[in-house]
Amino acid sequence: MRKLIANGIWLTVAVSTSMAVADVGSEARVADPALRHQGPTVLTPRGSLVFEPGLQFTHSSGTDVAIEGYTVVPAVLVGLINVSESQRDTLTASATLRYGLFHRLEVEARVPYVYKKEAVRERDIFDGSSNDIVRDSSGQGVGDVEFALRYQLNSPQSGGAFYLANLRVKTRTGTDPFEVDRIRLYADTGDGDRVFVGEVYEEQPxxxxxxxxxxxxxxxYPTEPAVMFGSVSYLWNVERDVSGHGRIDPGDALGFNYGMGFGINAQTSFNLGYDHSIVFKTRRDDDAGLDAVFDRFHVGSLLFGLSHRLSPRTRLNVSLALGVTENAPDVQVGLRLPVTLW
Structure with a gap:
């Protein structure tokens, strides 16, 4: 969390690609006299350590239709139609540490523990069967550890916006999707042949x-009675060689978010925002460019947040994201408890 002392208000801002939360209040804070000449900061104060346990639940669902056949007359299909519906639930418990290295520079480390469950329901429309096939899979373990570095570019003395340059690095400590076993799915065409329609995980990565x-x-940007915030980012996924799959270059993502925070009283604040990412197509060495896959897809979510100060060193933050595009998670609920240790 970032604490802001400016224009007689305090502010806490969390910036990420999936969730942007700002908390605003009316209580003024007094900065360290030795640091006043350096101007206000929205980062963790120098020498301060913040521990933030968190819990996040994400639910997403979708329906896919796979068609193998040909058209005799317009709107009349002869062949196989396979319909699958999927539901995914992910529960992530995380531990985050933030430390103020200098007055305008902070570092962060985040370790997540992930539990994921997926259910896929299928039906072959033209195979003469009305029975659904349901396949469940789950997985749990340490996720991808993340590190972040944030630097405040300016310190306006009499109003104006604060600008920050950030860098987040994600590792590969979680279970690799290419390391878990998969089940290949086939559908009966009705004439004795079987058609490959996809794969599902036996264990979730x-x-x-x-x-x-x-x-x-x-x-x-603090401006009475609200505080405006936002960010723009570019996510670069590093390509790698995967045994049995060749060289894979996962799609990068261009993202932005913006919102406003409002103080209800000295202890409680709420915020509204929007987050959007444009994810580009994944490519591989043997990709002939003939797959019917869009070059990009959009992930957009409406953001809502509520923050309450439990004590001078502890805050409770609750966040909610509602997906507004087809590829976004249906709902994402987060709970965080940042505690200033010193």
């Missing part, structure tokens, strides 16, 4: 399988 770097630029 807890990591993405790729390292990534995400530089971003964010701003915080």
């Amino acid at each position: 807890t990591g993405s399988g790729f390292r990534s770097f995400q530089p971003s630029l964010s701003f915080v």
